[in-house]
Amino acid sequence: MKRKHPESDLQSNVAALLKVYEAFGRLIWFPVPNGLHIAGGTINERARKVATLKAKGQLRPGVPDLIICTSSGQFGAIELKAKGNSLTQEQEQFRERIRSMNGLWALCRSVDEVKGVLDAWTMARRAA
Numbered sequence: 001m002k003r004k005h006p007e008s009d010l011q012s013n014v015a016a017l018l019k020v021y022e023a024f025g026r027l028i029w030f031p032v033p034n035g036l037h038i039a040g041g042t043i044n045e046r047a048r049k050v051a052t053l054k055a056k057g058q059l060r061p062g063v064p065d066l067i068i069c070t071s072s073g074q075f076g077a078i079e080l081k082a083k084g085n086s087l088t089q090e091q092e093q094f095r096e097r098i099r100s101m102n103g104l105w106a107l108c109r110s111v112d113e114v115k116g117v118l119d120a121w122t123m124a125r126r127a128a
Contacts, residue, residue: 006082011065013111014080017118018066026122029068034059062090064098064105070122076104078117083109 011031018029041049053059064077077098079091087095087107098105106117 007080007085010080010082010110014066014078014108014114017111017114018068021118021122025071027068027070027118029066031066032063034061034063034065062088062092062094064091064094068104068118068121072122074104074121076106076121078114079105079107080114081107081109 015031018027021027022029050059054061064079066078066080068076068078070076075098079087079095081087095105095107104121106113108114108117
């Protein structure tokens with residue numbers, strides 16, 4: 001039976017949308033591969049790889065899935081979650097740190113939600 005990965009599917013669909021916004025010069029973006037699947041080896045070997053990445057500062061709990069810079073220079077971050085999934089304590093803390101620095105932050109559960117957020121972030125500055 002094929003496993004379903006709704007959050008991974010959401011990330012792929014959102015990436016396609018972000019490429020369109022970038023092509024029109026409305027933003028630049030990049031994904032943060034913090035939830036990257038560590039392939040190969042036993043469970044213990046993968047756990048050691050994760051621990052090593054954390055120790056080196058290459059894996060940071062709470063960091064949002066997407067980092068965005070709008071054409072007006074505004075910094076934003078989007079956390080993607082499948083329906084029914086909630087933020088971790090680290091994600092909530094990171095959200096507050098971003099907002100405390102006047103950064104934009106959004107939790108989105110669908111491509112339509114991401115589109116609404118991007119339109120608000122990119123069109124608000126254009127109208128000003």
